[in-house]
Amino acid sequence: MNQRSKVDGQPAYVLHSYPFRETSLIVEVFTRDFGRMALLARGARRPRAAIRGLLMGFQPLEIGWAGKGEVLTLMKAEWQGGQPLLAGEALFCGYYLNELLINLLPREDAHEHLFGCYAAMLQQLAADPSGKVREADLRSFEKALLQELGYGLTLTYDADGQAIAADDFYTYRMEQGPVRLEHDEADIQVVRGKTLLDLADEDFSDPRSRIEAKALMRTLLAYYLAGKELETRRIFKDLQEL
Numbered sequence: 001m002n003q004r005s006k007v008d009g010q011p012a013y014v015l016h017s018y019p020f021r022e023t024s025l026i027v028e029v030f031t032r033d034f035g036r037m038a039l040l041a042r043g044a045r046r047p048r049a050a051i052r053g054l055l056m057g058f059q060p061l062e063i064g065w066a067g068k069g070e071v072l073t074l075m076k077a078e079w080q081g082g083q084p085l086l087a088g089e090a091l092f093c094g095y096y097l098n099e100l101l102i103n104l105l106p107r108e109d110a111h112e113h114l115f116g117c118y119a120a121m122l123q124q125l126a127a128d129p130s131g132k133v134r135e136a137d138l139r140s141f142e143k144a145l146l147q148e149l150g151y152g153l154t155l156t157y158d159a160d161g162q163a164i165a166a167d168d169f170y171t172y173r174m175e176q177g178p179v180r181l182e183h184d185e186a187d188i189q190v191v192r193g194k195t196l197l198d199l200a201d202e203d204f205s206d207p208r209s210r211i212e213a214k215a216l217m218r219t220l221l222a223y224y225l226a227g228k229e230l231e232t233r234r235i236f237k238d239l240q241e242l
Contacts, residue, residue, distance in 0.1 A: 005072070008064035010034065011080075013118065014057050015098045019045060027055055027074060029063065030101055030118065035109040039065050039074040054079055058086050058094050058122050070107070083122060090125040093134055096232040097121060100145060103225055114148045117141055135214065136204040142217045143199070151224060154178065155200035166194040172216055174223055191216050 012031040020026045025044040029037050043049050051074075054061065060080040067073040086094045097118065105111065117140075124137050146152060154177030156164055162180070164170070170178040171188050178196055191212045198209040199216070 005068065006064075006066040007034070008076070010063050010065075011115070012061050012063045013059070013122075014055050014061070015102055016057075017041070017055055025055065026071065028102060029061075030105070030115065031063070031110075032112055032115045033110055035111055036101060036105045036107050037065075038071045038107065039063075040067075040071050041074045041077075044074075051077055057098065058091075059083055060119065084126040086122070086125055089134070090128070092232065092236070093125055093138065094122065096138070096230065097141060099230045099232050100142070100221070103228065103230070104145065104149060111148045114144055117144045135210055136202060139199065139204065139213055139217055140202050142221060143202075146220065146224070149224070151220075153199070153220070155196045164193045164196050166192070166197055168193040170196060172220070174220075189215065189219060 010031050010033060012029045014027055015030050015036070016028040017025045020040065023043050023045045025041040027039045027041050027044075029039060031037055041051060041055060044051050044055060046052070054077045060083050062078045062080055063074060064076045065072040065074050101118070121137055121141050125134065128134065143153060158164060158170065158178045158180050159173065159176040160180075164178060165180075169181045169190050170193060171181060171190055173179050178191075178193075181190065192208070194206065195209040195212040195216070198204065198206060199213045204210045204213065
């Protein structure tokens with residue numbers, strides 16, 4: 001968007017915001033048709049600014065903007081409703097999703113399917129105070145994110161083109177996919193064939209598949225994050241130690 005542009009009525013979510021000068025905010029948003037964008041919300045930090053209370057994370061908005069360059073000017077934001085507030089563990093999971101999007105999505109690259117997945121994930125988080133299905137939901141979203149970025153996982157065939165066998169052991173090599181092992185080896189990350197198939201089907205009823213799938217997705221995301229540790233993971237690790 002190097003040329004002057006004007007957009008109105010765009011569905012969006014706020015991913016992050018930070019102060020700009022004395023009274024304004026830079027707002028990172030995830031939009032349906034334009035992907036991740038940075039917008040300048042002029043005067044949003046003023047106590048009586050009408051827009052101030054609208055720029056909340058995890059709430060569906062309809063926004064408009066105008067301008068040119070990398071940071072455009074937010075012209076309007078309207079709350080669309082229908083999304084309960086997140087709290088507790090669900091809120092923490094929401095921040096995790098936002099960190100993934102901020103760190104992995106390039107700016108101004110539309111991902112309409114992923115936008116829908118994100119909206120559905122927020123609904124799931126709000127509707128599930130027990131947290132029982134969050135592991136499955138998080139793995140599904142991580143898979144969708146990698147797929148949208150062009151890093152789709154190979155889960156039903158190994159690197160040699162052979163069908164994954166549930167009883168066999170594999171290691172997952174970047175840019176290759178699963179490589180069959182002769183036995184469960186201690187010095188590399190090992191995943192069962194059943195776990196790969198369960199991850200492909202998004203079936204996390206098996207506790208071992210749940211644990212191995214989480215470890216595998218963490219390894220894959222760390223690779224594409226170029227080793228950068230997410231703040232939400234660091235905080236969660238600190239809380240576990242306490």
